Amino acid sequence: MLDKHYDPIAVEEGKYAGWVEKGYFTCGDKTKQPFSLVIPPPNVTGKLHLGHVMDTIPDDIIARYKRMKGYDVLWVPGMDHAGIATQAKVEEKLRLEGISRYDLGREKFLEKAWEWKAEYGKTIHEQWAKIGLSVDYNHERFTLDDGLSAAVRRVFVTLYNEGLIYQGERIINWDPELRTALSNIEVVHQDDEGEFFYFIYEVEGSDEKLIVATTRPETMFGDTAVFVNPKDERYRHLIGKKVYNPANGELLPIMGDSYVDISFGTGAMKCTPAHDPNDFALAKKYGFPLIKVLDESAHMNELAGEFKGMDRYECRKALVEKIKKEGHLDHIEKFVHSVGHSERSGCVVEPMLSKQWFVKMRPLAERVLAQQKSSEKVEFLPKRFEKVLTRWMSTCEDWCISRQLWWGHRIPAYYNKETGEVLVSETEPDMNLYVQDEDVLDTWFSSGLWPFATLGWPEKTEDFDRYFPTSVLVTGYDIIFFWVSRMIFQSLHFTDRIPFQKVVIHGLIRDEHGRKMSKSLGNGIDPIDVIAKYGIDALRYFITTNSTPGLDMRYSDEKLQSAQNYLNKIWNAARYVEMTLGEGYVPEPIDKKALGPLEKYILSRLQDTIKKVTAKMEQYQFGAASGILYDFVYDDFCSFYLEMSKVSMAKKENEAMVKATLYKVIKDIVLLIYPYCPFVMEEIYLSLPGAKESVMLESYPEYDASLHSPAAERNGKLLEEMIKAVRGFKAERKIAPNAPVKLIVSPKSPWKGIEEYLARFLFAKEVRFEKVESAQMEGFSFGKVDIYIEEDVNEDELRANLEKELEKLLFEVSRGEKMLSNPGFLAKAPKEKLDAEKAKLETNKMRLEAVKQRLAGLK
């Protein structure tokens, strides 16, 4: 027997370990159809946050649901080494100990990083257990493990041989703090207030002056020209002449190019090929030298002369001061412009010329675009996110994949010590002759292989044959570029298949005020705290049911409380059922012939619910599925049937049939909610008579058409409406709810035995069935049946009430008549709607007639 109160903490304690031990999450039953999914691997940077819960709970619900539906489910767990992010954390930790990674050297540093991974990997495992992920630990992978590393090497070498990976000198985004290159999408642009410096450039051999504006004066040491638009009347005559660079006095040619925007700044632009991508393109066009003036930590090099060794901002300040002194500063403007920041370190990214490895994106992206036009495309839920993918795929530039870090997959490129020639190879060459490239790969390079590399690729494995492509992927819209797109193109290129059939996109979780959770705001919510307060089941329920696919949601304590109350409700309903069944009850199948009208009603409602919930589950619409279930549990079962069953139980001959019904309904409810809230549902399930070892050994409830009866539902609804009407009547008239009344049902009983229910729930001393002619009573019309309350009534009140009712009915009838006399409606509305409206009108007319008669009787 269940305790009186649902205590989530006690309920959740210890269950997970048992499930894992029993092997409930282990895949491999070949008699079943396979269903597979991979976890979005959390970074080993630290503890899990609510975002991970968002990522993994829908997966878990899907996995548990599909298992109950009879699939052989493989859910692959794993973690991501998260190159930059983890390295930054480890470096920070070292910094607190007063050491830098350079003090340690590569090997020792990597040892520290692996220690870090071991520690946080353990924490993540504990948290998976806490949130109840039904992953198959036999299949756990790590992006840096041997298998994944082999896959990475295979992919790199193949792409290189195909000419899809190349090494090149280009302007890349440089993070001067972490001292590594970044890809374009690792740069976060934000509007910063800066200064726009207008400098005076003197034209050689003339008194003329040219004013050029820049936001980054420190790069002027690397300038090679000044550009103007040849259509610009102001400057056209200057093209071909030279100006003095106010930073170092060197002569710069004035060039004309239509790239220059006449209306921006002064219409004259300096060209710094090694520190600006657009200038780089211009320089290539005109064959200018590429002059770097910054080192890898963004300090000035020798070309800056007296400013050498200064940090870029220090130099900027000092240089401007110097130019001002020399009379070459025209003015300074405040200027808000978008500045790139490193996603990881937050520092301002410096565009810089650098030799890096790139993936040539066009051919790979084209393949994705072609695939998405075919019938075997990756389906996005919601659909619109497919556009996010295709737009990105059609515009993205080559992907810079090398990182000047140590934590990651080292690039399998080797340089001949003598000739410097590059050898790209999966296996290590003779290291007496070669040295390996120092750099590692972007962390997303390996996560892009996740769905197939975790299944054993490039080896031919049974897992790969059986479980690939995976069935579904759940992730947030924020990593469609980073992750989803890359998995798709890598998978298409290397396996000729899409990596997953469907992608379910969820939104981000925000704080109560709708703000992004962030460290700087200090508004992050630790799932562990939430679990300690409400239990994981409530959190799981909240996170998957209070959101719409693809839209952000707000964290809400209230909603968690409400989720917990809901679970408490089910808990207590189950408790009541168990009390009613009694000790030693042996579950019996439903005997359809023995069912009473209300049992038929609730079982039919249950079938309807199963049908609808299953349909929503199949579409991964958890909010919709749980909503349908919620209404059934609260309204149909708890508020109505459960109460009615108490009356049924009063008769000995009903006992068996009612018990069987109660048992069936509560058990199905438990099974239907189980994927959402496995811990508490397991607890309830185990307390039910005839329970197996675990709820996980049960099947998902199947729709049974033979129990689905609209007629039975109408009978139940009629009783429900009658009860509601009389209760409302009492409340409105300030009559105590339990004040005894007499009821007359006119003209006759709608179904056998209804009087007992009416009597019990309306505290009726008497329920009679007879044709009522008199209007001297309060009454309610339910179409073919009326119900009257025999009581001393105030005639004025009665009249007022009847008139109110009359007015309402007149409106309804006129609405119906209008609709049904509209030729357009008659001609075009579907037949179902037409019939429904006709029936409704008929009922309302009957009601109206009844009310009119009674009003007439009063006068």
Add this chain to the structure above:
RNA sequence: GGAUGCUUAGCUCAGCGGGAGAGCAUCGCCCUUACAAGGCGGGGGUCGUAGGUUCGAAACCUACAGCAUCCACCA
């Protein structure tokens, strides 16, 4: 500059072609042995604005406004 989403009850949000819904809050009545973390009964909305399509629009289309987010550019 381009794209997407949002705007519905006091608050947070569902609904997305056939009579406005939920949770919380609010008001009234109930400690009725499943549940007071509860029950029963109420009140509260011209569904952002303006046009259009349709027999019928909160829902579809077009503009506009406000709020978000993403991408691109920014000398």
